[in-house]
Amino acid sequence: MPANRTVEQEALDRLLSQTAAGDQAAFAELYRRSSSRLFGVCLRMLRERGEAEEVLQEAWIAVWHRAAMFDASKASAITWLITLARNKAIDRLRQRREQPMDDPALLDELVDDDPSPAVGAENSQEYRRLRECLDQLEPQQRRSVREAFFSGATYNELAARCKVPLGTMKSWIRRSLLQLRTCLDT
Numbered sequence: 001m002p003a004n005r006t007v008e009q010e011a012l013d014r015l016l017s018q019t020a021a022g023d024q025a026a027f028a029e030l031y032r033r034s035s036s037r038l039f040g041v042c043l044r045m046l047r048e049r050g051e052a053e054e055v056l057q058e059a060w061i062a063v064w065h066r067a068a069m070f071d072a073s074k075a076s077a078i079t080w081l082i083t084l085a086r087n088k089a090i091d092r093l094r095q096r097r098e099q100p101m102d103d104p105a106l107l108d109e110l111v112d113d114d115p116s117p118a119v120g121a122e123n124s125q126e127y128r129r130l131r132e133c134l135d136q137l138e139p140q141q142r143r144s145v146r147e148a149f150f151s152g153a154t155y156n157e158l159a160a161r162c163k164v165p166l167g168t169m170k171s172w173i174r175r176s177l178l179q180l181r182t183c184l185d186t
Helices: 009-022 024-046 049-069 077-096 103-107 119-121 126-136 139-150 157-164 166-185
Strands: none
Touching: 009 024, 009 049, 009 077, 024 049, 024 077, 049 077, 126 139, 126 166, 139 157, 139 166, 157 166
């Protein structure tokens, strides 16, 4: 864990731990403090407000049932929450098996014109930091990481789109994630 943790990050960790103990007031406060960020993740991935709201609700039900699995020594509460919401959104994308985007580079251009929680999430310090770290990756690796995490593409799909062997794609993603982790931890 980085030494420069904020008071907010520590508060979220505490609230998630209290939620694991069945504290409903802590769960409500955790929801109040982080729901807009999770909604932003769902909306960005699903691109449909109603569906993003449904997935967000599923994510919060999972938070209540799985909070005991949270380990603050492995990740911050917001990272754990975002991962859970992202995985729920990926599950939804795979359920509907939407056709892949004609041009995956369009992920960078998706815009939510409505003032919403997504706008707040994108403007947050954490989002800006992630974007700065993503910009340090090679263009092909950056696109692959974005597709894997924001559209739910599998390694096989990414390898086929990029016309590279599956092992190469796995290596790209693994090295890119290690580079991102190093960047975000500094």
